[in-house]
Amino acid sequence: MSHKEPQVVVLPPDKEKIKKLWRVALILLAVTVVEFIIAFTLPHGAMKTFLFVFLTIVKAGYIVGEFMHLRYEVKVLFWAVLIPMIFVVWMLVAFVYEGMMIIPQ
Amino acid sequence: MDHSTAAVSPGKSVWDGGTSPMGASYGKLMMWFFLMSDAFTFSGLLITYGLVRSSNPAYDGAVEAFQFATTHWPIPEKVFDAVPFLHGVELPLVFVGFMTFVLIMSSVTMVLAVEAGHRMDRVAVEKWMLWTLVGGLTFLSCQAWEWTHFIIGTDTPTMMNVFNSKTGVWDQVGVFGANLHVNQYGPPAFADFFFFITGFHGFHVFSGVLLNFLVFYNAVTGVYDRRGHYEMVEKVGLYWHFVDLVWVFVFTFFYLV
Numbered sequence: 001m002s003h004k005e006p007q008v009v010v011l012p013p014d015k016e017k018i019k020k021l022w023r024v025a026l027i028l029l030a031v032t033v034v035e036f037i038i039a040f041t042l043p044h045g046a047m048k049t050f051l052f053v054f055l056t057i058v059k060a061g062y063i064v065g066e067f068m069h070l071r072y073e074v075k076v077l078f079w080a081v082l083i084p085m086i087f088v089v090w091m092l093v094a095f096v097y098e099g100m101m102i103i104p105q
Numbered sequence: 106m107d108h109s110t111a112a113v114s115p116g117k118s119v120w121d122g123g124t125s126p127m128g129a130s131y132g133k134l135m136m137w138f139f140l141m142s143d144a145f146t147f148s149g150l151l152i153t154y155g156l157v158r159s160s161n162p163a164y165d166g167a168v169e170a171f172q173f174a175t176t177h178w179p180i181p182e183k184v185f186d187a188v189p190f191l192h193g194v195e196l197p198l199v200f201v202g203f204m205t206f207v208l209i210m211s212s213v214t215m216v217l218a219v220e221a222g223h224r225m226d227r228v229a230v231e232k233w234m235l236w237t238l239v240g241g242l243t244f245l246s247c248q249a250w251e252w253t254h255f256i257i258g259t260d261t262p263t264m265m266n267v268f269n270s271k272t273g274v275w276d277q278v279g280v281f282g283a284n285l286h287v288n289q290y291g292p293p294a295f296a297d298f299f300f301f302i303t304g305f306h307g308f309h310v311f312s313g314v315l316l317n318f319l320v321f322y323n324a325v326t327g328v329y330d331r332r333g334h335y336e337m338v339e340k341v342g343l344y345w346h347f348v349d350l351v352w353v354f355v356f357t358f359f360y361l362v
Binding site for chain 2: 008009010011012013014017018021022024025028029032035036039040044048049052053055056059060063064067068073074076077080081084085088091092095096097098099100102
């Protein structure tokens, strides 16, 4: 029995799409560099933490939206993934706040 | 290859079959839901870390005068300041910055492999999957070094009160490095969370490397050409990006804040 190799049609690279992916990569690296600058210039405190969390969410948005392609999925899928995460953020805020109320030994 | 089926023709119910709910294939949808459950697990770990950390006193003196002690949570740039082959040189967060760079780059090569898969370009898929594998293995090696350094500790010990369960008294001992019971950097929970969170993430990277190798192997042997599509690259790609995503959070909450 002879196996015939399948006929595969290879399409040319989509230059525009690839350029866009590299642009997202550059943004991610740039944001990380900014985080480093903040880490060594600003004093520790609420402002610094807020900036770090904000920049992390920006990075997460680019990874999930562009790399994982969620931005271009159907609306139902988009919200099915995003809405539960709102509860996670709520839980994080609640527990960090609770933690501040615990008196250390 | 777009596997989402076209819009339902008028007069036909979506429940009659032949259409993909949410416009995604079964495998991709299940990968999304698996990643959601995995996100909950990681959230559980990170939220517990947030709770315990905020219940411990933060260090509020000058950064230059910082000393390791169980009475305050350590500031990360004083713990993670070592780089391989540069013993004794203080380079805060440089090595972990390199690890972050490696993981982001491997995420880029993965997305390029997915793009090549859409075009049925086997050679390009092989090339980019190989780069992704290199990135994953580099990250794992870096983490192995990071853990080793964390466990062994610095040249000089931290003097700490450690409870001796045999004699029942608190002894003043010089502590090197870290284990689950005691560590020289700060409260015991600090090292515990380090091991659990970076360990659980590292295990995900390890599984990701195995899956990436499987996809690479299948691409090389022509499995996806025979199948007629490269959707497996896309599904494993989702997992790999998720691992990168988790690292972004671990990096912020463990190494920066």
